[in-house]
Amino acid sequence: MSATATAMPAAASAVTPAPKSATVRTSVRVPLRFADGYSTDADVMTFIGLVDGKEHLLLGLGDWRVALEESRDGGEAPLMRPHSECLTGDVFGSERCDCGPQLREAVERIAHSGGFLAYLRQEGRGIGLYAKLDAYALQDAGLDTYEANRAVGHADDERDYSMVAQMLAAVGADRIRLLSNNPDKAAQLEGLGVRVEAQVPTAVHLTAANARYLAAKRDVTGHLLELA
Numbered sequence: 001m002s003a004t005a006t007a008m009p010a011a012a013s014a015v016t017p018a019p020k021s022a023t024v025r026t027s028v029r030v031p032l033r034f035a036d037g038y039s040t041d042a043d044v045m046t047f048i049g050l051v052d053g054k055e056h057l058l059l060g061l062g063d064w065r066v067a068l069e070e071s072r073d074g075g076e077a078p079l080m081r082p083h084s085e086c087l088t089g090d091v092f093g094s095e096r097c098d099c100g101p102q103l104r105e106a107v108e109r110i111a112h113s114g115g116f117l118a119y120l121r122q123e124g125r126g127i128g129l130y131a132k133l134d135a136y137a138l139q140d141a142g143l144d145t146y147e148a149n150r151a152v153g154h155a156d157d158e159r160d161y162s163m164v165a166q167m168l169a170a171v172g173a174d175r176i177r178l179l180s181n182n183p184d185k186a187a188q189l190e191g192l193g194v195r196v197e198a199q200v201p202t203a204v205h206l207t208a209a210n211a212r213y214l215a216a217k218r219d220v221t222g223h224l225l226e227l228a
């Protein structure tokens with residue numbers, strides 16, 4: 001594979017070398033309405049040139065253009081959350097994890113202050129949907145969420161946030177306030193050249209069904225979670 005860097009990505013092809021930059025492909029306004037009735041509009045952006053070729057989205061929420069202008073003028077950086085796809089939690093309301101409530105919370109908080117939510121197609125911390133469900137079966141046999149990932153042949157967390165840095169650069173956001181409890185997201189984004197000026201914690205969405213999952217996130221990967 002050639003390592004030659006080109007400024008303009010070639011026409012969409014799955015085998016082109018990873019480009020350094022991505023560009024916005026389309027932006028379309030989508031009215032969102034959640035199950036609890038909360039609604040807002042999102043500018044849903046698609047991209048050309050994302051490193052892994054997957055169909056990741058960036059949602060511009062609230063007055064995100066104003067937030068960007070204020071950021072460029074030295075004001076507060078826009079609020080931003082990278083949210084990894086969770087079909088069971090985001091779509092079906094599974095209580096095995098806290099993804100659905102985190103997504104719902106993030107959209108409202110970001111819409112309120114103006115900013116971005118990246119919706120990333122890396123299910124199950126990057127292992128995929130079937131493997132995640134296999135890991136659930138092992139969790140029912142007593143393993144925690146990370147032990148179960150390892151038992152099905154995967155790492156604790158296989159996510160990579162390079163495409164987030166690409167998407168933020170494409171819209172001109174070079175500094176953010178990161179809405180996340182996950183220290184790895186902050187570290188990776190900083191390493192990718194995004195200035196993470198603050199890490200803003202999300203609420204704790206604790207239920208009887210997800211208590212062990214949240215405890216493992218806190219104890220194994222250092223998530224900032226206060227569990228009663």
Ligand SMILES: [Zn+2]
Pocket residue numbers: 086088089090097098099100
């Ligand atoms: Zn989930």
